[in-house]
Each structure stands twice: as structure tokens, then as C-alpha cells.
Amino acid sequence: MVVKVLERLAGSGLGKLARFVGEVAGRAARSWKRVHISERIAIGIVALTLLAGPAAVIGYGRWVERNVITVRAVQWAYLPKTIYATEGVQVRLRIISEDVVHGFAIDGLPVKIVELIPGKAEDVAFTPQAAGTYYYQCTTYCGVRHGKMFGQIIVRPKRQALTSPPQETSLQTR
Amino acid sequence: MWGRRGRLIVIGGALLLAGVLLQLHLGASPLASHARVIAIKAGQWRYSPGVITVNEGDPVTLRLETDDVTHGFYLDGYGLSQAVLPDRPVEVHFIATRAGRWMFRCSVTCGPFHPYMVGWLRVQPNTTLRLGWVAVGTIGLVALYAAWEEARGRKEEQDQ
Amino acid sequence: MSLEARAVDIPAEQTPERQERFLGVVPVDARLELTRIPGVRATLRSRWMTFIPTTVNLFLFLVILMAGVVGTQVGNANIAIVFIWILWWSALMLLLVPFGSRIWCGVCPLPIMGEWLQRSALVRLAAKARGLGWKWPKRLRNMWVVNGVFLGLAVFSGILTTRPWATVLMLGTIMAASTGLFLLYERRTFCRYLCPVGGFLGLYANFAAVEVRPKSVPECLAHKSKECILGSASGYGCPWLEQPTNLKRNTYCGMCFECFRSCTRDNMGLFLRPFGTDLLVESHRGLDESWKAFIMLGAAAAYSATMMGPWGWLKDWANLRSLGGWAVFAGGLAVLLLVVLPALHGAFAWASWRLGGRAVPLRRVFTNFSYHLVPLGLLAWIGFSFAILLPNGSYVLRILSDPFGWGWNLFGTAHVPWTPVLTAWLPALQAVSLLFGFVYSLDIAWKLARQTFPSSPAAARAVIPQIVLLAGLTGAFLWLFVG
Numbered sequence: 001m002v003v004k005v006l007e008r009l010a011g012s013g014l015g016k017l018a019r020f021v022g023e024v025a026g027r028a029a030r031s032w033k034r035v036h037i038s039e040r041i042a043i044g045i046v047a048l049t050l051l052a053g054p055a056a057v058i059g060y061g062r063w064v065e066r067n068v069i070t071v072r073a074v075q076w077a078y079l080p081k082t083i084y085a086t087e088g089v090q091v092r093l094r095i096i097s098e099d100v101v102h103g104f105a106i107d108g109l110p111v112k113i114v115e116l117i118p119g120k121a122e123d124v125a126f127t128p129q130a131a132g133t134y135y136y137q138c139t140t141y142c143g144v145r146h147g148k149m150f151g152q153i154i155v156r157p158k159r160q161a162l163t164s165p166p167q168e169t170s171l172q173t174r
Numbered sequence: 175m176w177g178r179r180g181r182l183i184v185i186g187g188a189l190l191l192a193g194v195l196l197q198l199h200l201g202a203s204p205l206a207s208h209a210r211v212i213a214i215k216a217g218q219w220r221y222s223p224g225v226i227t228v229n230e231g232d233p234v235t236l237r238l239e240t241d242d243v244t245h246g247f248y249l250d251g252y253g254l255s256q257a258v259l260p261d262r263p264v265e266v267h268f269i270a271t272r273a274g275r276w277m278f279r280c281s282v283t284c285g286p287f288h289p290y291m292v293g294w295l296r297v298q299p300n301t302t303l304r305l306g307w308v309a310v311g312t313i314g315l316v317a318l319y320a321a322w323e324e325a326r327g328r329k330e331e332q333d334q
Numbered sequence: 335m336s337l338e339a340r341a342v343d344i345p346a347e348q349t350p351e352r353q354e355r356f357l358g359v360v361p362v363d364a365r366l367e368l369t370r371i372p373g374v375r376a377t378l379r380s381r382w383m384t385f386i387p388t389t390v391n392l393f394l395f396l397v398i399l400m401a402g403v404v405g406t407q408v409g410n411a412n413i414a415i416v417f418i419w420i421l422w423w424s425a426l427m428l429l430l431v432p433f434g435s436r437i438w439c440g441v442c443p444l445p446i447m448g449e450w451l452q453r454s455a456l457v458r459l460a461a462k463a464r465g466l467g468w469k470w471p472k473r474l475r476n477m478w479v480v481n482g483v484f485l486g487l488a489v490f491s492g493i494l495t496t497r498p499w500a501t502v503l504m505l506g507t508i509m510a511a512s513t514g515l516f517l518l519y520e521r522r523t524f525c526r527y528l529c530p531v532g533g534f535l536g537l538y539a540n541f542a543a544v545e546v547r548p549k550s551v552p553e554c555l556a557h558k559s560k561e562c563i564l565g566s567a568s569g570y571g572c573p574w575l576e577q578p579t580n581l582k583r584n585t586y587c588g589m590c591f592e593c594f595r596s597c598t599r600d601n602m603g604l605f606l607r608p609f610g611t612d613l614l615v616e617s618h619r620g621l622d623e624s625w626k627a628f629i630m631l632g633a634a635a636a637y638s639a640t641m642m643g644p645w646g647w648l649k650d651w652a653n654l655r656s657l658g659g660w661a662v663f664a665g666g667l668a669v670l671l672l673v674v675l676p677a678l679h680g681a682f683a684w685a686s687w688r689l690g691g692r693a694v695p696l697r698r699v700f701t702n703f704s705y706h707l708v709p710l711g712l713l714a715w716i717g718f719s720f721a722i723l724l725p726n727g728s729y730v731l732r733i734l735s736d737p738f739g740w741g742w743n744l745f746g747t748a749h750v751p752w753t754p755v756l757t758a759w760l761p762a763l764q765a766v767s768l769l770f771g772f773v774y775s776l777d778i779a780w781k782l783a784r785q786t787f788p789s790s791p792a793a794a795r796a797v798i799p800q801i802v803l804l805a806g807l808t809g810a811f812l813w814l815f816v817g
Contacts (some may be wrong), residue, residue: 035458038382038458039241039456039458042457042458045389046450049393049396050396053393053396053397053400057217057738060742064742065740070741077366084516096409096741098406099285100283100285101243101282117282117283118285118411119283119406120411123741140258141243141259159198199716219643221644221646222646224643224644242791248754250757251757251760274816275817276761277760283408286653287496288409289410290640291649292643292644292718293644294644302815303816304760306765306768310809312420313772314676316359318798318801321797321801324794325791325792325798326791333722
């Protein structure tokens with residue numbers, strides 16, 4: 001029965017595609033052997049450059065930001081607008097302004113950055129002791145809608161976090 | 175020996191000397207200097223006024239203000255640096271000891287055109303410009319004389 | 335090492351009289367063969383020597399591409415803006431062009447993938463090109479297309495130089511277009527006839543102090559096989575579609591050194607020479623290059639006025655604050671570069687023509703005399719580059735540690751503050767640059783006059799309006815830079 005299924009697959013388009021890929025791979029492998037060693041090295045270097053460059057950047061970026069929430073400040077909003085946290089668990093924020101000088105302060109928590117120089121990241125860390133909703137807002141005049149620039153941190157109680165499924169404790173919010 | 179080249183050098187030197195002496199003479203009697211207070215408004219992405227003219231030796235007070243976002247003020251040649259917050263005017267004081275034209279530029283990133291947010295401070299007399307123009311004039315006149323000589327000289331030879 | 339006149343038989347049309355000197359000091363035909371220095375020849379002949387820097391540049395370009403797309407849009411915190419418009423542009427004007435001719439083209443990453451695909455080879459010598467190998471249309475074999483492309487970009491220079499996404503969109507498009515064109519057209523057609531950077535690099539390379547030339551022209555004339563043009567067992571035929579045996583100007587020599595590899599007689603050399611030598615070579619001059627000279631000179635003034643000037647309304651126009659304002663800016667720039675400057679030049683060329691006795695066609699006077707705008711133009715760009723580099727060069731340190739503006743700190747320099755450097759010297763540096771350009775332009779103008787007009791007195795009369803024009807232009811730039 002299995003043989004019959006395989007036979008049918010082989011005859012179908014999928015099989016043809018697989019055969020084609022196999023042929024190209026075979027040809028590439030054979031011609032690779034014919035390629036001079038210096039050319040192989042050059043191809044390796046280029047492949048490394050084309051793949052490693054972006055991969056290294058993305059990988060390093062992810063690693064650097066693994067425990068940090070990046071908050072971007074633009075005229076006139078914070079992105080993300082909502083951050084989730086858990087009572088008693090440290091929160092690390094990296095705030096970067098994308099255009100002009102902004103400020104950042106969280107009402108009810110000891111966090112205040114007076115001056116966010118555009119392009120310059122500011123790191124803050126704090127541990128919310130009580131559950132609830134805390135608002136963060138811009139504290140340096142940055143244009144006509146400066147007053148509308150705010151967001152919120154929702155701190156969930158410890159009990160709720162413990163009884164929730166594991167993935168809910170993730171701090172990553174975008 | 176004292177051929178064409180020699181004559182050109184002498185003329186060039188004389189012109190240059192004349193220009194420099196003129197420059198020194200002008201500089202010797204300095205323009206009256208008095209205290210200046212100038213209000214400059216910084217906005218995205220220019221200064222108003224964009225050009226300020228003072229005399230060498232003037233004590234200058236610049237009243238900087240802005241009403242849109244945080245800007246800055248940096249003065250080439252004087253090394254002055256000052257941030258300017260919205261609705262918080264601030265003053266900088268300096269004495270315009272260095273003559274010439276200096277750019278002042280925004281020192282706090284204030285948006286995309288921030289690098290081109292530039293104004294001009296002219297401290298009269300603008301010695302650099304004058305010396306530059308004297309040099310251009312001198313070199314130009316020497317070149318014209320050389321050309322005239324060349325055009326005329328050969329003609330005289332041909333006439334003979 | 336002393337300068338020595340090249341002891342070869344230079345065809346008369348290639349150089350003016352042997353006794354000519356630049357600024358009365360340096361003989362026009364003084365050459366120092368750099369390939370005689372041990373190691374230089376071997377380095378230039380190695381394919382790895384081009385491959386490695388180009389691949390490094392390709393990596394940097396990929397990082398820049400990413401930064402433009404996902405990095406911060408704050409220009410001075412993004413590697414795209416800082417490395418392209420502060421580092422690379424200044425390096426081109428201050429170092430690479432005056433001292434390296436089109437050396438950037440030799441290591442440029444934008445067309446390199448196209449060339450690799452076209453050759454189906456990276457460092458080995460492929461037998462046959464894989465692309466379609468079309469020939470560029472005869473009528474477009476000049477600088478007119480690049481003039482148009484450059485102008486098309488120049489009207490957006492306000493946005494291009496301040497928005498990372500725009501910089502990367504432009505570069506990415508050039509890369510994509512060049513890759514496609516390499517597969518369609520033969521060799522480096524794109525680089526030669528379409529690249530906007532190549533346009534001004536080509537013209538200003540005539541001023542450069544280095545050149546690739548045959549060591550001995552009679553040797554080339556005796557060697558019939560034309561390996562440098564068609565290729566040989568050791569090298570490709572000239573990718574830039576030049577004829578190395580007949581290379582007279584730097585305009586289209588991309589400093590790829592392929593001719594060093596293909597020539598079996600080892601007859602190609604790299605020479606040090608005085609600035610501006612090619613401006614005197616009467617070969618393939620044309621109005622397309624004249625207009626390139628006008629465009630570059632005018633652009634130096636326009637960019638200085640917009641970016642380094644105090645006029646907010648002009649900046650608003652360049653920044654596309656309103657479509658109408660930008661239209662005025664774009665139209666004004668086009669008119670200035672394509673009409674006003676050429677007309678100004680034309681008026682003085684007409685005066686020179688009249689004074690010179692009208693024996694020479696006016697068009698030839700116009701064209702020839704446009705080449706003395708090159709030294710002043712390049713030195714004006716150098717002056718402008720100082721105004722970019724000195725105040726803003728410190729951003730490079732921050733970018734090295736945090737290229738994307740994400741808060742990285744790779745080398746610990748992410749918090750280096752903006753630090754203007756030596757700005758007290760800026761006016762003096764700019765004035766000196768302009769004066770040097772002025773003097774050199776005068777010298778070239780005189781030599782061009784001698785070339786163009788039949789007799790020395792006629793040339794002397796004809797050069798008078800050019801002296802006036804150059805003095806006026808220099809004076810105007812002086813006012814713009816330091817007034």
C-alpha cells in the first residue's frame with residue numbers, strides 16, 4: 001500500500017519537483033568539485049557576508065534586548081502604548097526618541113527621564129511593588145500634542161500570574 | 175633676469191601689500207563697539223533672525239527661545255553651547271573677540287533637518303573675507319596683466 | 335624619490351609642449367611610476383586585492399541597508415546617514431578623488447553582485463560572460479544620462495541626506511538597477527553610463543594625481559593582440575570598455591586594474607602625476623562633460639546655500655514642507671545648473687571667442703574652457719565637505735558602537751557626545767581651498783587657451799574674460815563660505 005502511494009507521488013508534480021531539485025543539487029555538487037579552491041573560498045566569504053551580516057545583526061539585537069522592552073517615543077505617542085508587568089518582577093525599559101527631545105516619567109513609580117536625546121537610548125529598571133495601572137507620559141514639551149503623549153503599564157498581581165499559563169508571564173510586548 | 179616673471183612677482187607683491195595695508199588701516203580704526211542684546215528664536219529648522227551682525231569687541235547677549243521642541247545653540251569659533259527648552263528662554267553672553275563670519279548651529283537633535291539648522295554670526299570687520307577678496311583681486315589682476323603683456327608683447331615683436 | 339619626466343614617446347596630441355609646468359613649478363608630464371615600488375605591482379595584480387575591500391564594503395552596505403529599513407530614523411544615530419553623507423562623501427572629495435582618481439569605483443559594492451553574476455565568477459577568470467551582453471546605444475555613450483540622474487537626485491538632496499529610509503532607497507535602487515543592467519548589458523555599462531556617482535567621479539578624476547597608463551606606448555603599438563581590450567588567459571578585457579593601450583584620460587577608467595592582469599607584456603603601470611593633467615588632454619571632450627562641470631559647480635553652491643546657509647525658507651523648500659515650495663526649489667536648481675551657469679559661461683566664452691579673433695569655432699571655445707571649472711569646482715566641494723565633516727564627524731564614533739540607534743554599545747563609544755572639531759579653523763580652511771582652486775583654474779585656463787587658439791597673443795586676449803569669470807566665481811564662493 002505504501003509502495004502504491006509512493007509511486008503515485010513520484011509520478012505527480014511533487015515528484016517531478018523533487019527530482020528537479022535533486023538534479024540541480026547533483027549538478028551543483030559536481031561542479032563545486034570542479035571549482036578552484038580560491039573561488040570556493042571567495043564564494044564562502046560572500047555567502048558568509050550576505051547571510052552572516054543580517055543574521056549577526058538580528059541575533060545580536062535580539063540577545064541584547066532579551067530582557068528589555070524597547071519603548072519608542074515619537075511626536076506624539078509612545079510605542080507600545082501598553083506594557084504588561086507583574087507585581088514584584090523587575091521591569092527593564094529602553095526608551096529611545098525617534099525625532100525630537102521628549103521626556104518620560106511614570107506616575108507612581110520612581111522613573112523619570114527629563115531629556116530623551118533623539119537616537120540616544122536611556123535604560124531604566126524598576127520593580128513595581130503593587131498591582132494596578134500606572135501611566136507614563138512625556139515631561140518635556142515636544143510640540144502641540146505634547147499633552148496627549150502617554151501610555152500605561154498594567155501591573156498584574158502575583159497571584160494571578162502564578163495561576164496563569166506559563167506563556168502569560170512574558171514581558172515582551174510590541 | 176628681471177624678465178616677465180620678475181615683473182609679475184613685483185606687481186603681485188605690491189598689490190598684495192597694498193591690500194594688506196588697506197586691511198590693516200581699516201582694522202586700525204575699529205568700528206564703534208557697543209553692547210548688543212539680540213533675541214533669536216529657534217524653530218524647526220531655522221533661526222530667526224538667521225543672520226546677526228555685530229562689531230568686533232562688542233559684548234553680545236543672545237536671548238534664545240523656542241516654542242516648538244527642544245533645540246540647542248553652538249557657536250563655531252567661540253565654542254559656546256547651550257540647550258534651549260520650549261518656553262524657557264535662556265541667555266548666552268560673550269564678547270565678539272573673533273572677527274569673521276561664524277556659523278551657529280543647533281546642538282540638540284530636533285528633527286530630520288537638524289544638521290542644517292544653521293545661522294550666521296557676522297563679526298565685523300570680516301577679515302577673512304576681505305583678505306580672501308584681496309587675494310582673489312591680486313591674483314586676478316596679476317593674471318590679467320600677464321595676459322595683457324603676452325597679447326601685447328608678441329604683437330610688438332611681430333611689428334618689428 | 336624624485337619626479338622624473340617619463341622617458342617615453344608620448345604622442346604629441348596627448349600632451350602640450352614638454353616645457354609646460356603647472357603653477358610654474360611642476361612639469362606637466364612629470365610622472366612617478368608607483369608600480370616600480372616593490373609590492374605595489376603584485377598587490378594591484380591580485381584579484382583578492384579588489385575582492386576583499388569590495389566584500390567588506392558589501393557587508394557595510396548590507397548593514398546600512400538594514401539600518402535604513404529597521405534602524406532609527408534619527409539621522410545622526412543611523413549608520414546610513416553618518417557613513418554615507420558624512421564619512422563617504424567627504425572622503426570622496428577630500429581624499430579618494432584627488433589622490434585616487436576613480437578608486438572608489440574599483441571597490442564599490444553596488445554593482446559587484448551584478449558583476450559576479452555576469453561573470454559567474456568571483457575571483458577566478460571566467461571564460462565567457464553570462465549576461466546578455468547588449469551594447470549601450472551609441473547616442474547615449476556620453477554623460478547626458480548621468481547628468482539627468484544626478485540632477486534628479488539633487489533636487490531631493492534635502493530628503494536624501496537626512497532620512498535614512500531615503501538614503502537606503504536610493505542606494506538600494508542603484509544596486510538593484512545595476513545588477514539588472516549587468517545581466518543585460520555588456521561589462522560595466524551601468525557604471526560607465528548610468529551611475530550618478532560615476533558622473534562626477536569621472537569628470538573630477540581628470541584632476542586626480544594618479545593614473546593608470548601603459549608604461550610604454552610603442553610597446554603597445556607593436557603588440558597586436560589587444561589583450562587588454564579583449565581579454566587574455568590571465569585577465570578580462572577592460573570591464574570599463576576602455577582601451578588601455580589608448581588610455582588618455584581618467585574619465586572612464588574605473589581603477590579595477592584588470593589591464594594589469596590581462597597584459598602579458600606587463601606594460602600597464604600606476605603613475606603619480608600633477609593635479610589636473612587630464613584637463614589638458616584634447617580627447618573626447620564634449621558638451622556632456624561641460625554640463626557636468628556646470629552641474630557640479632552649481633550644486634556646490636546650491637548645497638552650501640541650502641544646508642550651510644541661514645535661509646529658513648530655502649531649507650523648507652528643500653525639506654518638502656510644501657509641494658509648491660519644493661517645486662520652486664527643484665525648478666530653480668534645474669534652471670541654475672542647466673541654464674544659468676551655462677549661459678554665464680557662454681557669455682564669457684563668447685567674449686573669449688571675439689577677443690581670440692573668431693578663428694576658432696565658438697563651440698570649441700565653449701567646450702574647452704569649461705574644463706578649467708573643474709579645479710575650482712572640486713576645491714569648492716572640498717570646502718563644503720569641511721563644513722560637513724568638522725562639526726559632525728564625531729557622530730562616526732557613536733555609530734561604530736550603535737549603528738542602528740537601538741541602544742547598543744559594541745565598542746563603548748555609544749555615548750560620545752556630539753563634538754565639533756576645529757570649527758574655528760573652518761573659514762580659513764574653506765578660503766584656502768577656494769584660493770588654491772582659483773589659482774589652479776587660472777593655470778589650466780591659460781593652458782587651455784594656448785591649446786585652443788592659434789597664436790599666443792590670441793590666446794592671451796581670449797583668456798582675459800576667463801580670468802574675470804573665475805575671479806567672479808571664486809569671489810562669490812568666498813562670500814558664500816566665509817562672508
